[in-house]
Amino acid sequence: MADKVEFELVSPEKLLTSQPVDMVVVPGSEGDFGVLAGHSPMISTVRPGVIDVYEADRVVDRVFVAGGFAEVTETRCTVLAEEAIAVAEIDRAKVEQQIRDLGEDLEDAKSDDEKARVEAKIAIARAKLDATGATTTH
Amino acid sequence: MPNLKDLKNRIASVQSTRKITSAMKMVAASKLRRAQEQAEAGRPYAERMGRMLASLAANVQDSGNGPKLMTGTGSDQVHLLVIISSDRGLCGAFNGAIVRESRRQILRLQSEGKTVKLLTVGRKARDQLRREFGSLIVETYEDVGRRKLSFADADVVAQKVLAMYDAGEFDVCSVIFNKFKSAISQIVTVQQLVPFAVEAQADEDAAGAEVKAIYEFEPDEEQILAELLPRNLSIQVYRALLESAASEQGARMTAMDNATRNAGDMINKLTITYNRTRQAYITKELIEIISGAEAV
Numbered sequence: 001m002a003d004k005v006e007f008e009l010v011s012p013e014k015l016l017t018s019q020p021v022d023m024v025v026v027p028g029s030e031g032d033f034g035v036l037a038g039h040s041p042m043i044s045t046v047r048p049g050v051i052d053v054y055e056a057d058r059v060v061d062r063v064f065v066a067g068g069f070a071e072v073t074e075t076r077c078t079v080l081a082e083e084a085i086a087v088a089e090i091d092r093a094k095v096e097q098q099i100r101d102l103g104e105d106l107e108d109a110k111s112d113d114e115k116a117r118v119e120a121k122i123a124i125a126r127a128k129l130d131a132t133g134a135t136t137t138h
Numbered sequence: 139m140p141n142l143k144d145l146k147n148r149i150a151s152v153q154s155t156r157k158i159t160s161a162m163k164m165v166a167a168s169k170l171r172r173a174q175e176q177a178e179a180g181r182p183y184a185e186r187m188g189r190m191l192a193s194l195a196a197n198v199q200d201s202g203n204g205p206k207l208m209t210g211t212g213s214d215q216v217h218l219l220v221i222i223s224s225d226r227g228l229c230g231a232f233n234g235a236i237v238r239e240s241r242r243q244i245l246r247l248q249s250e251g252k253t254v255k256l257l258t259v260g261r262k263a264r265d266q267l268r269r270e271f272g273s274l275i276v277e278t279y280e281d282v283g284r285r286k287l288s289f290a291d292a293d294v295v296a297q298k299v300l301a302m303y304d305a306g307e308f309d310v311c312s313v314i315f316n317k318f319k320s321a322i323s324q325i326v327t328v329q330q331l332v333p334f335a336v337e338a339q340a341d342e343d344a345a346g347a348e349v350k351a352i353y354e355f356e357p358d359e360e361q362i363l364a365e366l367l368p369r370n371l372s373i374q375v376y377r378a379l380l381e382s383a384a385s386e387q388g389a390r391m392t393a394m395d396n397a398t399r400n401a402g403d404m405i406n407k408l409t410i411t412y413n414r415t416r417q418a419y420i421t422k423e424l425i426e427i428i429s430g431a432e433a434v
Contacts, residue, residue: 010186012289012376014179030356042354043190045362069366071190071353078186082369 003037006076007053009063011084016063023054024077026070035077042072048127050087051079062087064131066124083124090132099125142419145412149405156401162228163394170321170387176287177318177380184373191334191370197359205360207367210333211309216253218276218308219243220299220331222315222378223263224386225280230393232316232324232386233262239326240314244271255308259295259379276302287383292376299375300368303332315378316385322392324385331374334367 004020025034027049046068053061066083102122109115195208221240223233240256240263247254256275258264264278277298282291299311311332316324355362 008182008186010183012180012183012292012373013176015182028356040354041352042356043194043362044356045365069187069190069362069369071186080183080186080190 003075005035005037005039007035008076008078009051009065009081009084010078011081016081016084017061021053021055021060022057025052025054026077026079027051027065028070035072038074039072039077041074044070044072046070046079046081048124050131062131064090064128066128085128087131090128092129092132095125095128095132099129140411140415142412142415145408145415149408149412152401152404152408156398156405159394159397159401163391163398166229166387166391166394170384170391173287173380173384173387174318177377177384180377180380184377187366187370187373191363191366193353194355194359194363194366197353197355205364205367207303207332207371208334208363211306213309214252216255216308216310217247218255218257218299218302218311218332220257220295220311220313220375220378221259221263221267222313222382223258223260224382225261225282225284227262228393229386229390230396232389233260233266235324235326236263236314236316237266239328240267241270243312243314243328244274257295257298259382283379283383287376287379289372289376292379293372295379296368296372296375299331300371308332313375313378315382316389318381318384318388321388324389327381329374329378331371334370 004022005024006018007021007024008018009016023034023036025032026044027047029045029047032049033044046065048066049064051063051065052059053063064085064087065079065081068079068081070080071078099122102118102125106115106118106122109118219240221236223236227233244254244256254271254274256267256271257277257279258267258275259279259282261278261280264275264280268275279295282295302308303311310330312328312330314326314328317327319325
């Protein structure tokens with residue numbers, strides 16, 4: 001395998017991971033992109049989704065992020081995540097409950113602003129649910 | 139002559155005060171350590187965000203049509219001050235310093251004919267500013283990070299600031315907080331949040347050659363920046379809250395250390411007085427007995 005890329009996952013509260021990996025696949029807002037060593041520098045926004053960490057062609061780590069930003073340089077891939085949780089730790093029942101609760105909130109929402117906020121939350125929760133679904137099929 | 143019993147009571151009461159202050163000092167010390175660790179942990183995110191912003195801003199400034207959060211509204215008539223204090227007292231000059239600086243800023247802005255609005259975080263700033271500037275306070279947040287400061291707490295404040303900005307309720311926003319230097323020294327800092335001054339950060343980062351790399355942007359710069367800037371505002375507020383939390387514990391630790399020492403001195407002094415008085419009583423009684431015996 002060629003050179004490794006330094007993958008960093010940072011939340012506002014702390015540095016979650018910092019490790020050299022073979023490849024990471026980041027859910028960019030305009031489509032997933034894979035980062036290998038020597039990737040051209042870029043900055044992208046991240047949509048709610050799953051970051052896959054590859055080690056020798058195999059997924060070794062799957063982390064769900066609720067949106068954020070990614071900065072890629074030739075040697076590094078930094079993801080600034082708003083919320084990050086390992087896919088294995090997501091509790092399906094809890095998320096489903098959350099979606100139901102948010103659905104009720106949506107009906108109660110008065111202003112358009114509030115509605116948009118709740119909808120964004122639902123989208124994140126849905127993406128979270130999809131992430132767990134993907135693990136079972138893997 | 140002071141009463142022996144009174145003195146004894148007084149010594150006992152100062153002793154229990156000392157016990158309380160020394161316990162508070164130890165609590166503050168352990169909280170300070172935790173707050174410092176938290177501030178430390180939050181640093182990587184802020185650094186990387188600063189780096190991204192610097193490279194983005196460099197690109198957007200050329201085109202000259204950056205988002206409003208960065209370029210400002212073009213006027214500076216209405217100022218919003220976010221004042222960060224603590225909920226509890228007994229932490230020395232911590233809140234006093236914040237309130238003094240805030241008052242200075244408010245009066246300065248008002249004398250320049252500007253309108254001032256206040257957002258206060260923490261009960262102390264509200265209590266002390268309410269009398270003089272009560273009508274200026276837009277909103278107060280209490281019990282922020284009572285147990286452990288989380289990013290969500292900061293986000294609440296930042297969202298309010300953003301909502302006000304979008305509604306055109308102010309032109310310039312600054313945050314006033316205690317910056318943590320060491321356990322004995324906190325510096326009151328005024329930091330401008332809106333419009334966001336990128337230059338300062340860009341200079342700091344200029345040393346890192348990576349900034350100069352030419353980035354691709356996905357989607358385009360403006361769109362990323364439009365998302366990044368509100369995010370950055372939350373981060374700045376979060377950092378200010380973290381600094382303030384560490385400062386509060388530092389100030390409290392120092393204040394309580396002093397109080398403990400003062401209580402110790404006071405106990406020593408009172409004990410000496412107590413012993414002298416006791417001896418004087420004994421001497422007096424002896425004299426009475428002897429002179430009584432002689433008279434017989």
